Amino acid sequence: MSEDTLFSKIIRREIPADIVYEDELCLAFRDIAPQAPTHILVIPKKPIPALSEAQEADKALLGHLLLAVGEIAQQQKLDTGYRVVINTGEDGGQTVFHLHMHLLGGRSLSWPPG
Numbered sequence: 681m682s683e684d685t686l687f688s689k690i691i692r693r694e695i696p697a698d699i700v701y702e703d704e705l706c707l708a709f710r711d712i713a714p715q716a717p718t719h720i721l722v723i724p725k726k727p728i729p730a731l732s733e734a735q736e737a738d739k740a741l742l743g744h745l746l747l748a749v750g751e752i753a754q755q756q757k758l759d760t761g762y763r764v765v766i767n768t769g770e771d772g773g774q775t776v777f778h779l780h781m782h783l784l785g786g787r788s789l790s791w792p793p794g
């Protein structure tokens with residue numbers, strides 16, 4: 681059993697979030713400190729701590745998350761493009777240890793990231 685994080689509390693509606701999408705496997709809500717005009721976090725309801733800890737059994741869930749991100753990008757009308765980021769571990773800049781995908785869009789994004 682992994683540690684409870686604030687994202688688990690958002691899933692349980694114990695702390696508020698601006699939720700933009702939900703289905704049986706995942707939840708999406710606006711990042712509290714947006715780095716782009718559209719900045720949404722897409723998380724599995726299953727508390728996988730990080731991408732590096734995903735298992736073979738999570739294969740379908742990971743595919744589901746990617747398809748959900750694409751659907752949310754369409755809903756948000758990110759027609760000219762967007763970026764999906766999974767920060768993983770300390771060097772990856774991960775701060776919340778519940779797997780999440782950042783969906784960033786609404787402006788031209790530079791590369792490489794910092």
Ligand code: AMP
Pocket residue numbers: 686697709710711712713714721766767773774775776777
């Ligand atoms: P990461 O650094 O990849 O682990 O991303 C964690 C993200 O969660 C950051 O972009 C934070 O701004 C965001 N965040 C932290 N607390 C909240 C919250 N209560 N509601 C929405 N987003 C949050």
